[in-house]
Amino acid sequence: xxxxxxxxxxxxxxxxxxxxxxxxxMGFFAEEGLDVSLSxxxxxxxxxxxxxxxxxxxxxxxxxxxxxxxxxxSGGLTLDVGPSLIAPMALNRNGSAITVSKALAEAMxxxxxxxxxxxxxxxxxxxxxxxxxxxxxxxPLTFAVVFPYSMHNYExxxxxxxxxxxxxxxxxxxxxxxxxxxxxMRAGEIDxxxxxxxxxxxxxxxxxxxxxxxxxxxxxxxxxxxxxxTEAWAHHYPDELRAALRALxxxxxxxxxxxxxxxxxxxLARPEHVGVxxxxxxxxxxxxIVFHRDGAGVPRREHALWFLSQMVRWGQVSAGADxxxxxxxxxxxxxxxTAALSAGPMLDPAQVFADAPGDLxxxxxxxDFDSERAGPYAAAFxxxxxxx
Amino acid sequence: xxVLVIDPDPARAALVAEGLEGVHPLEVRRSARFDERExxxxxxxxxxxxxxxxxxxxxxxxxxASQSNPRPVVMFVDxxxxxxxxxxxxxxxxxxxxxxxxxxxxxPILDVAMSRFALTQQLRGDLAKVKADLEARxxxxxxxxxxxxxxxxxxxxxxxxxxxxxxxxxxxxxxxxADLLAFAGVLKGDAS
Numbered sequence: 001x002x003x004x005x006x007x008x009x010x011x012x013x014x015x016x017x018x019x020x021x022x023x024x025x026m027g028f029f030a031e032e033g034l035d036v037s038l039s040x041x042x043x044x045x046x047x048x049x050x051x052x053x054x055x056x057x058x059x060x061x062x063x064x065x066x067x068x069x070x071x072x073x074s075g076g077l078t079l080d081v082g083p084s085l086i087a088p089m090a091l092n093r094n095g096s097a098i099t100v101s102k103a104l105a106e107a108m109x110x111x112x113x114x115x116x117x118x119x120x121x122x123x124x125x126x127x128x129x130x131x132x133x134x135x136x137x138x139x140p141l142t143f144a145v146v147f148p149y150s151m152h153n154y155e156x157x158x159x160x161x162x163x164x165x166x167x168x169x170x171x172x173x174x175x176x177x178x179x180x181x182x183x184x185m186r187a188g189e190i191d192x193x194x195x196x197x198x199x200x201x202x203x204x205x206x207x208x209x210x211x212x213x214x215x216x217x218x219x220x221x222x223x224x225x226x227x228x229x230t231e232a233w234a235h236h237y238p239d240e241l242r243a244a245l246r247a248l249x250x251x252x253x254x255x256x257x258x259x260x261x262x263x264x265x266x267x268l269a270r271p272e273h274v275g276v277x278x279x280x281x282x283x284x285x286x287x288x289i290v291f292h293r294d295g296a297g298v299p300r301r302e303h304a305l306w307f308l309s310q311m312v313r314w315g316q317v318s319a320g321a322d323x324x325x326x327x328x329x330x331x332x333x334x335x336x337x338t339a340a341l342s343a344g345p346m347l348d349p350a351q352v353f354a355d356a357p358g359d360l361x362x363x364x365x366x367x368d369f370d371s372e373r374a375g376p377y378a379a380a381f382x383x384x385x386x387x388x
Numbered sequence: 389x390x391v392l393v394i395d396p397d398p399a400r401a402a403l404v405a406e407g408l409e410g411v412h413p414l415e416v417r418r419s420a421r422f423d424e425r426e427x428x429x430x431x432x433x434x435x436x437x438x439x440x441x442x443x444x445x446x447x448x449x450x451x452x453a454s455q456s457n458p459r460p461v462v463m464f465v466d467x468x469x470x471x472x473x474x475x476x477x478x479x480x481x482x483x484x485x486x487x488x489x490x491x492x493x494x495x496p497i498l499d500v501a502m503s504r505f506a507l508t509q510q511l512r513g514d515l516a517k518v519k520a521d522l523e524a525r526x527x528x529x530x531x532x533x534x535x536x537x538x539x540x541x542x543x544x545x546x547x548x549x550x551x552x553x554x555x556x557x558x559x560x561x562x563x564x565x566a567d568l569l570a571f572a573g574v575l576k577g578d579a580s
Contacts, residue, residue: 041440087472147449174424177442
């Protein structure tokens, strides 16, 4: 008897749920004295609500979803005043990508072969197609993202806007859960999407779409998911939280190890986890997603501030909001470090304990991001909806 | 009453219709999946969806996009989640209904969800109006101060002059006060 409470943790079928699945399947939670059950959920809104009301103790979460409420965004349909969410650990870096349908990819190459040959690929060719379609009075192209508060929404909007495409006026943006992206593309309902692995690779393997830019190119080492709990839960269960974080840190290191890749793929491919072909999972696990190295698990303040700057840019949060206060309330590197320091010698201290996990890589285009001046940065884009 | 039930299984829509028997006019429409265009066209008074539905994120994004056309949403939890019911109520998630749905409960649940939603909308509207009124009152106070100083009027006289200007122009007194302050600014060289 460890005396620790049993935990129920939620996840969405995506490659970056790996730290939770590995910690459970490899017995890392059990070795910490935790009896954890994993619950596969159907939507991000359900994950957020269940964590908020305590039906889940913690979950795989979109980092901006955890930040939205703290920054004063209308973060929930049902929870007008929900408990505060915190992110004591980042689950991964990179992993998402923008995919367009085969037909659209071919049209883009025909419209501007030079732009399509450049690396990284810009949306210039797409801008030409959109201008032509507008001239002909054709319906706007439809793009899907996974949630209004997500890396995927900001990544797609940024990439489009950088080529002069206004994501709110020149295309139709819709929200679709990750596992449905591929079938909606097959049905011709969407022309492109930005989603996490493995769904981009699944669309490519089925011959339906082409990946045009991966997050690791858009912003090398850029943020994505976090492990989220409520502040109240973290306060009441500090021992469980520390134990869970230790297990997740070990699981992340295990998932990063190339020697475990085949086992990781087999584990994620199981129907109760992600449930897709191993080949589709292999793609983002090869030189894309980072779970642990370079301090990937540290929830970095700069990442939170970038997400918040994009919320301001697109009018989800007012320009007057205190972004730094929101970042510090939600992102808790202190909790990560406390857990990492208590984890013993099994981890390479240089990787986990680094106070400053290196400089941020630049985004693929656009103004330089200075996390000390997130507000002015948000206002520096020519396309945006910033509101006072 | 127009009810949109989003559920691949027709059973729940039938149950909702049964529970609402006697309501006139009544239209219960079922969609296997949430479709934005269909929902806008149907303009339901209330949307019923399972908490476990993958369509929830899509539904939620609509509120983001179209603040002008929000709808109350009632969510059902089929699987009993220990503790969810009381926790949900405590957290203010009154639109969550735990342990499935019985015909006899449909009407009261939908009524509560709709009235609570209307109340929230009204409170939001009231708050916006209070803020606007407060701004207008401040503007009127400043315009009165200007008239008292420039025209040597007392407070009551300044207010009557403002009210007369407003009536002559058919504009709200706050707008006339704002115009007056703007022109005074121009005359003093605040703006060009």
